Amino acid sequence: MSDPAHTTAARPTQHAADIIIDYEQDDYRKQSQEFFQNLPHYIQEYFISLFPIATWIHRYNLQWLIRDLIAGATVGVVIVPQSMGYAKIAQLPAQYGLYTAFVGLCVYCLFATSKDISIGPTAVMSLLVGQTVTRITAEYDTISGPQIAVALSLLTGAIAMFIGLVRLGILVDFIPGPAIAGFMTGSAITISIGQWPKLFGIKGINTQDSSYLIFGNFFKNLPNTKLDVAFGLSGLIWLYGVRYGCTWLGKRYPKYATHFFFLSIMRNGVLVIFGTLIAFLINIGKSTSPISILKTVPAGFQAMSVPHVSTDLISAVASSLPSGVIILILEHVAIAKSFGRINDYSIDPNQEIIAIGFTNIWAAFFGAYPSTGSFSRTAIKARSGVKTPIAGIFSALVVILALYALTPAFYFIPDATLAAVVIHAVSDLVSGPAYVKRLAKVSLWELFVFVAGVIITFFTTVEYGIYASVGLSIVILLFRIARPRFWSLGRIPLSSTTSAPLSDSKESQSEQQYLYVPQSHPTLGKLVEDLPAGILMCRIDESFTYPNSGFISDRIIAYCKERTRRHQQFISKGDRAWNDDANPIRDAERASLPRLHALVIDFASVNRLDSSGLQAIVDAQTALNRYAGQHVEFHFSNILHPAIRRSLIVSGFADQPRSGFEHENDDNQMTEILPIVPVSKDGPLQRQATTATGTQDIEQVIETHDAYDKKLDFGNSSDEDSVNTAHSIPLPRDRYPFFHWSADEAVRTASQTLIYRPTGDSEPQAPSAGIEEAHH
Known part of the structure; x- marks a missing residue:
């Protein structure tokens, strides 16, 4: 078991520092040495425990x-x-x-x-x-x-x-x-x-x-x-x-x-x-x-003998x-x-x-x-x-x-x-x-x-x-x-809470928070609203291992295809795959659906992820990338075990492309691989604004992110508030931008790159709309 190393990154503001989460790699050589050093003690305890x-x-x-x-x-x-x-x-x-x-x-x-x-x-x-x-x-x-x-x-x-x-x-x-x-x-x-x-x-x-x-x-x-x-x-x-x-x-x-x-x-x-x-x-x-x-019952032990x-x-x-x-x-x-x-x-x-x-x-x-x-x-x-x-x-x-x-x-x-x-x-x-x-x-x-x-x-x-x-x-x-429960999640707005001031002034701004529940919940289902267009969330109520990996992967793909549209609305009969049952009528009905931008997977109930489960997530992302015609961000919330996080890092889910998107050329080849978000000791950098179609208003994006970062700092310079939050901490953030400690954080992070996605097959979305959604 590795020990978590918590690194606090100070920022040049007067607000409390964010807590950035990372874990040390397991040193198997050191663990083996410690085991053999303690082996005589373990043997002694074992024999004592027998009596x-x-x-x-x-x-x-x-x-x-x-x-x-x-x-x-x-x-x-x-x-x-x-x-x-x-x-x-x-x-x-x-x-x-x-x-x-x-x-x-x-x-x-x-x-x-x-x-x-x-x-x-x-x-x-x-x-x-x-x-x-x-x-x-x-x-x-x-x-x-x-x-x-x-x-x-x-x-x-x-x-x-x-x-x-x-x-x-x-x-x-x-x-x-x-x-x-x-x-x-x-x-x-x-x-x-x-x-x-x-x-x-x-x-x-x-x-x-x-x-x-x-x-x-x-x-x-x-x-x-x-x-x-x-x-x-x-x-x-x-x-x-x-x-x-x-x-x-x-x-x-x-x-x-x-x-x-x-x-x-x-x-x-x-x-x-x-x-x-x-x-x-x-x-x-x-x-x-x-x-x-x-x-007659014979007296004594008449049957005593070596078996x-x-x-x-x-x-x-x-x-x-x-x-x-x-x-x-x-x-x-x-x-x-x-x-x-x-x-x-x-x-x-x-x-x-x-x-x-x-x-x-x-x-x-x-x-x-x-x-x-x-x-x-x-x-x-x-x-x-x-x-x-x-x-x-x-x-x-x-x-x-x-x-x-x-x-x-x-x-x-x-x-x-x-x-x-x-x-x-x-x-x-x-x-x-x-x-x-x-x-x-x-x-x-x-x-x-x-x-x-x-x-x-x-x-x-x-x-x-x-x-x-x-x-x-x-x-x-x-x-x-092998057949765990799979929940498609929506969100319900909660009563607004007052966050820390955005500047030295005493003005405060209300930040909307959400409760994420299954859309089929018997009591709260009627109150559930959809996530931002192009963003979906699901929960898996079981460990992600070889008996259920194929089933969960199929459910993820089917769930995403059901709520989003294909990047190519019309495919000729000659180009259509043999198992593609699409038809013009159904494609026309689905034309109003958004293209898939990001999928948030709640890992709160997942306590083990083996190689088969990991490969199933990779396969699901590959299939959804092909379906959406662009890279689909996979975000993971509530990862409780360091080994699961480490497995996702090994498979490349920690450094996915974020700031732009891939597109197909006339030869149906994926081209123009865009830069990824670099890893920082101060946590995820979310200020890269270069897209495949040009440069957006970087200053506007940076300003929005500064405001959002300040809103995450729940500590402030107010004496009264400092007393109330003496034992509180700001929401921890992972070192990597795709791992989150709350569903709200995962959705907000996914929304920040939604502004660079096209609204149609060729036109990008207006920056202002995306910033408003990210800010919301």
Whole structure:
């Protein structure tokens, strides 16, 4: 990045000096030397940033410990039943959910930049793993579900960690919120429908089919409902009743809001305990359980081993890796950012991706399947008053307790109760009507992305839902870049302001200023008036790069041709180009239009200009020069980045011909190239008055320019005015006459050379009229 060098050029008057803008050229050699000199420091900072715990662990205290203990234990009570339910969705035994929960909770604190996030099995990732397990086990008899789960955890973790280490977290920003909400909502609906058969105790339905098939088969087999429905429906009634009841009571009695919150959090654990107790009682003395129960859950970490990932296994899971990585990163980073904003701290997306990558690599050694951040558990953790990521260790201790001490009690947990816990948990992932209405009001395209994600996930799989919503979002983004908005601008006179005196006398003169708006503006469009004849202005609302350069160039040319006339009104049939559809009638109608003199392009929204965009501007100017039969000045206003200005200088837009015009001789050759305006350290020189047809009244032009220059000097010798403008500056002017810091300045500058343009095909315009327009 180059540093702007501001040069103040003093003028032999008593008025404040103009500020002339120029920029130093980038010294790449110096920048390279500085980079290599600081490289050891950069490497040191990079490695320190990999372990954020080192920046805050020395401040850890007893009060933080107590709050982390409460929050961790609270999340632990919730995660145990959820993990076993999610493992069922992943088509794995219940203990694999506990393995996944333990590793995520235990390891994440070393790399975390978010205090609130809770790592573990999630509904959407479990659904993806379950669909992958079902697909691969149907094709390969030698590959088991746990092997697939471990391979997914290891490979997705490795890919995510690589993305974080090379700082490619910016890729997350290319996937918008509606795409995430779409496949999350579709996944939540899919998971809920997939739990209906377990909720009602209906056997024989493949819950890994597409949701619409499960939906139809469920109602087809509804008469086969078993006793499980009593556990399932009563569990849902309990979960939602306690949730909404505690919320209402917390608002009704704010003094006890904290007590009601913790009572609400305990609803999952209470449901599982009572459901298990009742199931145990009804199974006393029976050899076969009348309801579907969890049965044996092995104690401890039975699946710990070094992951064995063969080439056949890698090729089998390869198609699920992209969607798995997307879910890992998106779900985690989106939740971390959300709670960071809520609780007033910032996260490092790259570091969070590293954390989730390392967590899943390490989890593969425990037999776990991929884990990421959970929205519901993170919300509980934040509400519980968590202070640091160490709270995850206390949640992990609860999981350890469940694995080693409570597994005998898990035998009689009803599957219908776990299904109720899962359905209740995933309901928070569904975007409600308020979100859909807001999308419809903001952008129909984003609504389309959201709906497409939901529908495709519902009718196919979560993988296709992710690919479709993300793909559509990228296509829409590329379309917006390739087809940016192009505005033709007009101006509206503003209330006059009093400018500085033109001489030592106290007389002041009103200077008209304008507001430049699109001519199609819904409110101000009827007030817009045209710019001076032969001068046009447009605005481009996007970076000028290779995807849109041709489109913008065509729009510029079409816009200028629509509002100006050709320099040759009548062309013989033999000389007419093959693609020229001109006809005498239309040419006669356009005869009253002016010839194009100058085009002002507002670059306020252009933050990048590449070689293709630059060439497109050159091509547009060449085409318009040929159309107008004279050199068309291109002026640029509001150039915000030095690199864009430098690119325009390289292409010759800083020193275009100004004081006269080129004309064609009888052989249709452009001749008599006229001098350009020289560059001055004092800013643009605008006093050259020699034209192709002779010399105008130079003194008159100089006098007009002196008056105009004095009007630009807003500082003056008046004591009262000097107090009012103590912190003000005159309008900055660029070193080159075609770059401007305001649209008014660009139009006035273009108007100053309009006096030398011919009014017809051969006669020049009267000097007085042009001077009046320039002065105006």
